[in-house]
Amino acid sequence: MCGIVGYAGERTNEDVVDVLLDGLSRLEYRGYDSAGLAVANSSISVVKRRGELSALEEAVPADDLEGFAGIGHTRWSTHGPPTDANAHPHTDCDGTVAVVHNGIIENYQPLRDELEAEGHEFDSETDTEVVPHLIERALDRGDDVETAFRRTIDRLEGSYAVAAVCADRETVYAARQQSPLVLGVGDDGYFLASDVPAFLEYTDEVVYLEDGQFASIRSSGVEITDESGAIVDVPVETVDWDPEDxxxxxxxxxxxxxxxxxxxxxxxxxxxxxxxxxxxxxxxxxxxxxxxxxxxxxxxxxxxxxxxxxxxxxxxxxxxxxxxxxxxxxxxxxxxxxxxxxxxxxxxxxxxxxxxxxxxxxxxxxxxxxxxxxxxxxxxxxxxxxxxxxxxxxxxxxxxxxxxxxxxxxxxxxxxxxxxxxxxxxxxxxxxxxxxxxVLDDSRAREIADEYVDADAYFFVGRGYAAPVAREGALKMKEISYRYAEGFPAGEFKHGPLALITDRTPVFAVINREANAEKMLGNVKEVASRGAPVIAVTDAPEAVGHHADHVLRVPDTHWRFTPILANVQLQLVAYWVANRLGRSIDKPRNLAKSVTVE
The missing domain is CATH 3.40.50.10490 (Glucose-6-phosphate isomerase like protein; domain 1)
Known part of the structure; x- marks a missing residue:
């Protein structure tokens, strides 16, 4: 959920914006409903928009944003709906500090009440906005930027990954607590992100931040310190992922x-x-x-x-x-x-x-x-x-x-x-x-999807090792097609779900010749006699075929692994149904790849 990117280094102007936008595009899979970025120079330039990343890209001014350091964010709404105002980054009263944040600040309301009582004005409904105002207050009291950032983090309760930039500082400040942050060490600068793919095009050398650690990222290098301020010597690791992946x-x-x-x-x-x-x-x-x-x-x-x-x-x-x-x-x-x-x-x-x-x-x-x-x-x-x-x-x-x-x-x-x-x-x-x-070479899943794309609902059943795969088949169908689907052990059909069976509710039955095949065939006959189309996913097509309307074949293997092969057929069925329906397959509505809130 949500995605953070950051950069500090030798790239300037258009390059910095491109790095941030490219990183955000590579984090779209995490799920989001708004996006924004901030670039630091003598002032802070912020652009943010609700909706797809394309809306943010269109809003970035043609003359670019000047600066050597910047942060970006894709937001998954928790506190407040997806609006331009609630999108990250958030700034302080003077617009000299910008912050992005993943996670939930559990004590944000008393912090907000405290700051509003002191005259701070808020523009959003988010928990995140307390962070730049806390930094602003510490700066007004004479702290330097790093100390102000540390004091602010010390006030937060909950889970968070936070990154901030400040006017007149070509530095990104970051900290984490039970929410991921990883640093990238590049030839012409340093990167920050929620996940490695955000900067994999630029470097495969990474540093993983631990809970309670702080990072100051600038063109001259990265300094990582613990909660007491002591410098921490952290290993640089090489990620074994090709950018093409x-x-x-x-x-x-x-x-x-x-x-x-x-x-x-x-x-x-x-x-x-x-x-x-x-x-x-x-x-x-x-x-x-x-x-x-x-x-x-x-x-x-x-x-x-x-x-x-x-x-x-x-x-x-x-x-x-x-x-x-x-x-x-x-x-x-x-x-x-x-x-x-x-x-x-x-x-x-x-x-x-x-x-x-x-x-x-x-x-x-x-x-x-x-x-x-x-x-x-x-x-x-x-x-x-x-x-x-x-x-x-x-x-x-x-x-x-x-x-x-x-x-x-x-x-x-x-x-x-x-x-x-x-x-x-x-x-x-x-x-x-x-x-x-x-299975991939010979699958008929696309034909099955074409025939049953307009079904009222989909049922997936199996026994033993196949029961979890039936559940997973239903989950995939729900996730990407937005159609009702249910998966359960086949023996449970007669304990309620049979009431839902019609000729418009295809049943996908995972049948293994060496594991409960006879009982599965009995379940198949139960639903077939009530008019439901049956698609058998099986390693025994010759024995099962005449009991089913269609067969999706899986090759012979050890009986414990037959469901693994059957699962691939069910993945393909879900994909082709969603494709026929024109769904947003890689980014289904309301869902996120990495769920980092409870």
Missing amino acids: AGKSGYDHYMLKEIHEQPRAIRKCLRGRPRALEGTVSIDELDDVPRPERVHLVACGTSYHAALYGARLFRERGIPATAALASEYAVDAYPVDDGTLVVGVTQSGETADTMRALRDAGGRGARTLAVTNVVGSSAARECDHVLYIRAGPEISVAATKTFTSQQVALAMLSSALADARSREFVEALRALPDRLQS
Whole structure:
């Protein structure tokens, strides 16, 4: 949610504005409803607009904005609706300080009341606007800019990533608390952003800010200090992402590109981990993790569906496991001790609810492990252990390749922690990329989407390992087509959902020849007898075909992995339905890629 960019360096005027606008465009996937930027010189120049980034680009004056340092922002509305006034950056009374902010300032109202009582005038409804006014007050009392910024941050409660510029200062000041900020070290300047893709075109050298750290970014370098003001020596890391990975590469949408990247993503996820001769999985970075007495997997949205899949794998390996919605985990007070491993499954490594669950579990004595895609993310840094899924940048809001990579990573994790041995399992893991490619090459999903694009609703069902994939299929359809869809274990059909079945409600049934196939066929007959079209997604078309109206075939594999291949078919169906409906596929309404508020 929301995106921050910043730059300080040798670029001037048009170049600085271009850097900011380009960075904002690369953060559009995070979700936003307004955008703005500010450039610092002898004064502060601010331009901001509600709506798409194109509205901001059109509003930037033709004679450019002068300055060597600037900040930009894409806003996801929390306090106040999307308007020009509520868009970031926000300024102080004199317009000499500009601030952008991600997160929520929980004590903004008493701070605002305090400032208004002193005569400060506010132009927006946002919590963010207290920040420039607090900086202004500290400057008026004689503080230098850095001290004023520090004093202001000390007053804030909640989660935040804040960046500020001040007139007559070619510097960007930044701080974070439970909201991501990463610095980029370039040849002609320094960059700041919520996520690496914002500046990946300019540099792959990064520094990850920690909670409580402050950064001063100027053309001469970056200074990072802790809460006491002491300079912190931080490592510069190289991001293993090609700038081309963050582009569309000729595809109409990022989502379609990322669906087709899944074979490569899985190869990277597997690299160096399965041991074919021994029939084992070895994850070097987790060699010191003992076999847990129990596992709790916490996650949200798509990652929760991967967690459901992973929990079943752990249980079959003899390790008691539960998947829990991260937003409910602390509320439900799951008991933990030092024999509990709490696994946070989070694509971004910044999901607020998941981070809260991990912190709660760690505080109560559990060991924590992050399964994430982002090196240096909060989850990766704060957990006791981390397993990277290596999917590369995922720009589309609707997760595709990261979901598949999470499933594969959890399959390997369960096998490694249980010290399981199975050549058949490991060989099937190693063959997954080729199996995925064959699904992409031969899919009839577009034909199915064309036939059922005008359906009243869509149902997705499966049993066992296929049940989480059915849930995910429904979520993808909802996210990008805006059509009603529901996914659930097939046995639940007769406990209510059958009341919704008509000849305009197609049912997608994931059927695995080696897992509950007969029971699934019984469920298929239940809905077919009531007139619903049935689309079987299966590795057994010859046995299932005459019970279904259509078949989406998946190739033979280990029965635990059949749902992974079926998921790709369901991703394609959702994509082509949304495409036919003309939806904003990569940026669906009301949704954000990285949800950093609870």
